[in-house]
Amino acid sequence: MKWSEATWQESQAIYSAIINLPFIQEMTAGTLEVTKFQFYLKQDALYLTYFGSVLAAIAAKLADPKHALAYLGYAEQAIVVERVLHESFFKQYAIADYGEMQPSCHHYCHYLRAVVGFESVEVAAAATLPCFWIYGEVGRYIKDRVQQPNNPYQAWVDTYAAADFNTSVTEAIAICDALAENASEATREQMTKAFLRAAYFEYDFWLAAQTQVSWTPL
Numbered sequence: 028m029k030w031s032e033a034t035w036q037e038s039q040a041i042y043s044a045i046i047n048l049p050f051i052q053e054m055t056a057g058t059l060e061v062t063k064f065q066f067y068l069k070q071d072a073l074y075l076t077y078f079g080s081v082l083a084a085i086a087a088k089l090a091d092p093k094h095a096l097a098y099l100g101y102a103e104q105a106i107v108v109e110r111v112l113h114e115s116f117f118k119q120y121a122i123a124d125y126g127e128m129q130p131s132c133h134h135y136c137h138y139l140r141a142v143v144g145f146e147s148v149e150v151a152a153a154a155t156l157p158c159f160w161i162y163g164e165v166g167r168y169i170k171d172r173v174q175q176p177n178n179p180y181q182a183w184v185d186t187y188a189a190a191d192f193n194t195s196v197t198e199a200i201a202i203c204d205a206l207a208e209n210a211s212e213a214t215r216e217q218m219t220k221a222f223l224r225a226a227y228f229e230y231d232f233w234l235a236a237q238t239q240v241s242w243t244p245l
């Protein structure tokens with residue numbers, strides 16, 4: 028079995044927990060409170076900037092130029108998506124500024140930075156894979172279930188259920204499988220751990236938006 032298949036199976040409890048979050052269910056129904064979506068958008072804009080630089084750092088470390096080119100493309104995509112958020116969604120949802128990076132986003136971003144700085148490139152690539160894979164699946168899940176003809180979150184759903192985004196997901200999975208194939212068993216295990224940890228952070232990111240988790244005041 029491919030590394031990605033085995034790892035995806037291991038992550039199913041986390042994926043189900045994400046799908047069952049009220050945030051996802053209410054977004055699908057179009058009933059999600061706007062303040063929760065605004066919290067999410069601001070944190071996501073901050074996340075995307077960090078994520079873009081992590082992807083560029085991975086690209087710099089990849090030995091195969093085809094892989095490096097792919098990650099440079101993802102880095103560009105992350106920064107472009109951030110611009111789109113800023114220019115369209117921030118205006119639509121009346122968000123004036125990013126605000127501060129809150130605990131869940133901070134934890135996720137700095138975990139990714141630590142992995143790319145101190146672990147092997149294989150492990151770093153595996154840590155960024157849930158971002159692609161889980162979003163692709165969540166996007167499709169919501170798209171298939173949106174019933175309200177003018178769901179206020181339709182534009183967001185369309186971003187992640189788009190066909191070109193799906194191509195990136197498939198390609199990133201294939202690159203991680205190629206890296207896993209040439210890695211030692213110990214590295215493969217580290218890759219799986221990193222994937223599961225990042226998948227958990229994806230869960231926590233939505234949960235934090237749902238419950239508006241912010242820094243505890245002094």
Ligand SMILES: Cc1ncc(C[n+]2csc(CCO)c2C)c(N)n1
Pocket residue numbers: 071074075078100101102103104105106108157158159160162195229232
């Ligand atoms: C918390 C969080 N996780 C994943 C994504 C999705 N995403 C962001 S950039 C990118 C790949 C292209 O560079 C993908 C799939 C998000 N927006 N926010």
